[in-house]
Amino acid sequence: MSGPRVVVFPSVAELGSTLAQLVSSRAENALSTGESFSLGLSGGSLVSILSKELPAVPSLDCSRWLIGFCDERLVPFSDPESTYGLYKNQLFEKINIPEDRILAIDPSLPVQECADDYAGKLSKAFKKEQIPVFDMLLLGMGPDGHTCSLFPDHPLLQESQRTVAPISDSPKPPPQRVTMTLPTVNAARCVVFVSTGGSKAPVLKQVLEGGEGPELPAALVAPRQGELFWLVDEPAAASLTSQVERPGPGAKL
Numbered sequence: 001m002s003g004p005r006v007v008v009f010p011s012v013a014e015l016g017s018t019l020a021q022l023v024s025s026r027a028e029n030a031l032s033t034g035e036s037f038s039l040g041l042s043g044g045s046l047v048s049i050l051s052k053e054l055p056a057v058p059s060l061d062c063s064r065w066l067i068g069f070c071d072e073r074l075v076p077f078s079d080p081e082s083t084y085g086l087y088k089n090q091l092f093e094k095i096n097i098p099e100d101r102i103l104a105i106d107p108s109l110p111v112q113e114c115a116d117d118y119a120g121k122l123s124k125a126f127k128k129e130q131i132p133v134f135d136m137l138l139l140g141m142g143p144d145g146h147t148c149s150l151f152p153d154h155p156l157l158q159e160s161q162r163t164v165a166p167i168s169d170s171p172k173p174p175p176q177r178v179t180m181t182l183p184t185v186n187a188a189r190c191v192v193f194v195s196t197g198g199s200k201a202p203v204l205k206q207v208l209e210g211g212e213g214p215e216l217p218a219a220l221v222a223p224r225q226g227e228l229f230w231l232v233d234e235p236a237a238a239s240l241t242s243q244v245e246r247p248g249p250g251a252k253l
């Protein structure tokens with residue numbers, strides 16, 4: 001893998017529109033040679049950015065998409081903290097993804113069983129592969145440098161065997177979650193971080209340009225054979241001194 005492509009947008013709306021185009025173009029590529037397009041979704045600020053712009057892509061056909069979750073909070077789907085619940089209300093109903101093509105956790109299970117159950121769903125869906133190889137993962141990053149539910153200094157950063165793991169001591173509420181591990185994230189064909197707002201500026205600089213202290217979880221994302229994009233807005237990019245791209249309006253990545 002070469003270095004990440006860091007792409008800076010003047011507004012969240014322009015970022016969102018390019019993100020939607022990128023997802024749709026990678027879906028077309030995957031479906032031109034394969035049976036499905038597998039897309040892993042994260043929660044947090046990504047939900048509204050994607051849900052606003054993806055349905056606006058003309059002639060979007062999601063009938064052969066397979067949706068998974070990079071991480072999920074262990075709460076009922078009706079809880080406002082549920083990532084699945086948010087996407088169901090804001091996105092899935094607008095883009096007609098068949099229910100049986102959405103791989104979600106079962107929040108009624110205890111956290112360890114929930115992670116095992118979700119790992120089993122991924123393993124069944126990606127049956128030819130030892131590890132799930134998603135066509136595309138969309139990730140966020142918290143102001144502490146966490147991504148998925150992989151938090152700084154947490155033992156889960158060392159996980160090398162499991163594809164999915166439970167976490168019961170998430171420093172960001174809710175405490176119980178299920179997350180893809182780094183081996184699964186780094187097996188993906190394309191990973192796209194979306195990070196917006198000035199609160200992300202210091203950590204974005206540390207992740208992309210280095211600094212003192214242990215490596216942050218987001219800095220450990222380096223797809224072995226895939227592409228890595230960082231789509232950020234101007235406030236998030238404010239402290240960067242390394243080279244970035246600033247595409248013109250409507251440009252495609």
Ligand SMILES: O=C1O[C@H](COP(=O)(O)O)[C@@H](O)[C@H](O)[C@H]1O
Pocket residue numbers: 042043044045046071072073139140141142143146147148149172
């Ligand atoms: O808790 C979480 O936070 C991260 C980052 O969210 P953001 O709102 O700062 O973008 C998110 O990617 C992850 O899926 C979520 O569970």
